[in-house]
Amino acid sequence: MNIKNQGNFYGLPTTARFYLSVDTLLEVTDSLIGQFDIPRIKPDQYYYLNTACNAPVNLPLFKYLIYQLDAENVVAESNELNNTGFWPLALDSIKTYPYFMDFNDTVVPGWNPYIKP
Numbered sequence: 001m002n003i004k005n006q007g008n009f010y011g012l013p014t015t016a017r018f019y020l021s022v023d024t025l026l027e028v029t030d031s032l033i034g035q036f037d038i039p040r041i042k043p044d045q046y047y048y049l050n051t052a053c054n055a056p057v058n059l060p061l062f063k064y065l066i067y068q069l070d071a072e073n074v075v076a077e078s079n080e081l082n083n084t085g086f087w088p089l090a091l092d093s094i095k096t097y098p099y100f101m102d103f104n105d106t107v108v109p110g111w112n113p114y115i116k117p
Contacts, residue, residue: 004045004046007043019066019068020033020059033055069084
């Protein structure tokens with residue numbers, strides 16, 4: 001995740017939190033799975049957050065991963081509404097692990113081939 005300081009001043013150190021949820025709304029019933037420190041970010045610069053969280057045994061019950069940047073609201077921002085977002089979990093996409101596909105067919109299921117005229 002790329003986190004950008006779009007302001008004119010150094011951003012204060014803050015926290016990013018990640019939750020599992022059954023919907024796209026961050027609520028008290030969502031399951032916190034990780035909390036990570038974000039250091040000060042220079043103006044017009046990025047901080048790249050790449051991390052892993054332990055999945056709970058009840059992971060199949062959830063449908064979304066919600067992120068919350070600046071979780072304690074310590075950074076004054078012109079737009080506080082873009083600190084929370086979500087990604088859908090694709091837990092039902094592959095049922096058999098490990099997944100193997102030989103890719104020797106002309107058309108791979110689910111792909112749209114580009115054919116030159």
